[in-house]
Amino acid sequence: MKAPGGHVIRIELSADAVARTRFAISPLYQAMNLLFALGRHPQAVPLAWRRQAREVIAERRLWLLSALAISPHGYTPDFLTPEPSAYRCAVDTELHLVATTAAARVRGEMSVLLTGLAASEIPARTPHHLVLHALEQGEGPFADRLAVELHEFWTKVFQPRWPRVSARLERDIDRRAALTVRQGFAGMADSLHRRLSWDGGALVAGRAEPGGLRLSPPGLVLVPGTFPPGLMLSLDSTDSDAAAGRTRRNPALVYPAAADNPLDDQRLRSLLGTSRTALLTHLSQARTTTELADRTGLSPSTVSYHLQALHRGGLVRRTRRSRHVYYQAVGDPRELLS
Structure with missing residues (x-):
């Protein structure tokens, strides 16, 4: 998972890929959206959410999740945000996918975190010693512990608010669907974020300049996020075809849900x-x-x-x-x- 920043990311979508593009409401993505925002845009997170998130992390001792997911820069392993399998995902299903992530994928994505990946413009990152110590116990226990901590975080921070949060996300998707009917896919894509635009058959994030990351996925999952202002992109950064712009899974792009009145x-x-x-x-x-x-x-x-x-x-x-x-x-x- 990375935040489309100064470098351009071009997600090229064929007519078939546009037809396969869909929206999803994901509990786990909301938890990661909050942690992502706490690391990169803490001032944009409402004070009540910010305080409770940090209190829960301290009280429940969620040190591994915090060390891995709250960072002002760099890459967060994508196995923490599995591709949403349905329009509305059950949090237990998503957590099971995290806990049972293949060891090779955990190993590959942690290698990306440690050494960077030039093809995806991901810089190397030196994680907290807690992360390295946990990883030494094995990829399986590492993924399982993160799933347990994510469950604790979601249950304490999001579950009481989920009816209201999910209703807001649903309303955002309804607005995007209505906009697609009126203005087409390109008009809807342009509405997702001020730094996203539809250009020549591609959804472009970042500065419009040569270079950057180019993807040609079979489809795209659009996930409204609870917390502005940033974007999150989740994909298989360890895919051997990543340098050629091809990915095994459909990338998931998290954009800020429109604010209600x-x-x-x-x-x-x-x-x-x-x-x-x-x-x-x-x-x-x-x-x-x-x-x-x-x-x-x-x-x-x-x-x-x-x-x-x-x-x-x-x-x-x-x-x-x-x-x-x-x-x-x-x-x-x-x-x-x-």
């Missing part, structure tokens, strides 16, 4: 409550109780309770299709504020 969100939560507001943000299209429980992190019984109240209030409609009951918002919930 905080006044509206606060007023809506005051009017309806946090849980019901979170449910309404997911009901722009019809969904079942099970889908809503998965998206918000609430139990199915809690979701059902709040949906009944929203239905009685005329804020959602209920329809039956075969054996399933679907709920959908009636209009925009923000109209309640007008």
Whole structure:
């Protein structure tokens, strides 16, 4: 994982690669996005998040994760951010992928961290002695310990906030989808970040100048991130074809999710409550109780309770299709504020 900085990164996308480009909401990427931001743009991280993250790291003694992921420069191993396998990923699934990373990949990516990689313009980095000591215990235990620390970090920092965070990420993707319909893929790509642009069949990050890293992946995963202002690019830096611009996995590009109107969100939560507001943000299209429980992190019984109240209030409609009951918002919930 690297931050597209002063050097240009050109992700060349064929028509087939554009067709395979997709969005994903990833719990693990949000955790790494926060750690990445703490190392590179700590002043941009809201104070409450910054304080809690550092308190959790200290209290739970997450020293290996902190030493490896919080850095003002350089490369963070990409096995910590496996390619999202679905639109909405389960954190346990992602953590299992980290814990069971092949030893050869762990070894290769840690070699990149230690020695750099000219083809990807990754400079060498001298890690904390804790990282080197943990690595001496073997690649398997090394990956497993990082998965355990990531689990601790996500559970303490993100899990209580996940319904609100994931709803915001969902709204961002809805906006990008609407923009794609109106302006096409190029217009949507231009909207992701001020330093990203669509140029001649490629998504370009950084300064528009010769040289830099060129990739020709089979597709691209776009992941909205919780914390501005930076970009994160996750790919197989150890791939033998990297110098030729080819990668085995689809790169994942993390961009800052667009900010909501905080006044509206606060007023809506005051009017309806946090849980019901979170449910309404997911009901722009019809969904079942099970889908809503998965998206918000609430139990199915809690979701059902709040949906009944929203239905009685005329804020959602209920329809039956075969054996399933679907709920959908009636209009925009923000109209309640007008």
